[in-house]
Amino acid sequence: MPAAGTLPWRVHDGVLEVALVHRPRYDDWSWPKGKLDPGEEWAPAAARETFEETGLKVRLGRPLPDARYLMLTKTGDRGEKVVRYWASTVTGGHGRLENEIDAIEWLDVAVAHDRLDYARDRDQLRALVRAHGEGTLDTWPLVVVRHAKALPRGDWKKDDQQRPLEARGRERAEALIPVLTAYQISRILTSPSLRCLDTISPYAVWSGIAPRAKRGLSEEGHEAAPDRAGEHVERALERGEAVAICTHGPVMGAVLDALSPRLELVGEGSVEMLERFVEARDENLAKGEALVCHVAGTGDEARIVAVERHLPT
Known part of the structure; x- marks a missing residue:
């Protein structure tokens, strides 16, 4: 039974605070969360559920530990519920309480720890506090997208740069809209080849962000100037x-x-992050995949502190 949620956080007067919600049906305090809709991906569900319960728009940050526990299903059987969590920052919204929530409170972490009704919810809080202490909680996303599935080269007799997506590729391009929205992507760099433009354009149109075409990100441009792609990343x-x-x-x-030297390979989860990154690199990413790199700092101080793979279904 999949569900997703977030830990909204802020620093108020120098104090780290998190937002908890109260559910009158259960009379409990927990994190905003909810079930995935049919066909929905985890990250979009986390952002959507947070908004639906709190009225707050959030940008997902680094992932936090999952919660797993047994519960009764509608049929009366016992099944495992899996909830994935992300740290999140509030970027807007009306703040009106909705969807079975009658209270939301911003609390410092000590009070939040005691207010939480379930011990399993403290795992995410501890991870968030640890990241804050390490200076790796405040992050921004750099998302690498491989273009979705295009028509085979052998079936296209015209200029290869004009080769379009096939039907499955267009479906994946549409499916990327809620994924990129969950991380509130505000800048788009793309190869000028049509299959890349077609992959990123649905989100660009939805968000109103004009993609910036860079020849160095195309196959032809990369062959002519192999260093340009890395320069765009830098x-x-x-x-x-x-x-x-x-x-x-x-x-x-x-x-x-260009990204691999920025991986911060210290602390809990660093081995898993490296394995995930190397696997994605060795596969050149799957077609239509979005590799989310959570970056702390900028310029020479930029460090990738978490990595997620969003694969097409």
């Missing part, structure tokens, strides 16, 4: 803005090579 790291970079499998090595 400039994105200097800028520190939530960004999506859409490119091709043959260019992916250069993009990920």
Whole structure:
């Protein structure tokens, strides 16, 4: 039984605070969360449920530990419920309580620890506090996207840069809208090839963000100037803005090579992060995949502190 939620956090007067919600049906205090809709991905569900319960729009930050516990299903059987959590920052919203929530409170972490009704909810709080102490809680997303499935090269007799997505690729491009929205991507860099533009355009149209076409992210441009893709990544790291970079499998090595020295391989979860990153690199990402790198700091100080893979279904 999959569900997703967030731990909204802020620093108020120098004190780290988190937002808890109260559910009158259960008379408990917990994190905003809820079940995935049919076909929905985890990250969009976390952002959606937070908004639906609190009226707050949030940008997902680094992932936090899952919660797993047994509960009764509608049929009376016992099943495992899995809830995935993310740290999140509030970026807007009306703040009106909805969807079976009658109270939301911002509390410092000590009070929140005692207020939580379930011991399992303290695992996420401890991870959030630890990240804050390490300086890796305040992050921004750099998302690498491989273009979705295009028509086979052998079936296309015209200029390869004009080769479009096939039907499954167009479906995946639409499915990327809620994924990129959950991280509130505000800048888009893309190869000028049509299959990349077609992959990122649905989100660009939905968000009103004009994609910036970069020849260095195309296969042809990369072949002519192999260093340009890495230069685009470095400039994105200097800028520190939530960004999506859409490119091709043959260019992916250069993009990920520019990111790999920024991996912070210390602390809990670093081994899993490295394994996830290396697996994605070795596969050149799956077509239509979004690799989310959570970056703390900018420029020379930029460090990737968490990595997520959002694969097409």
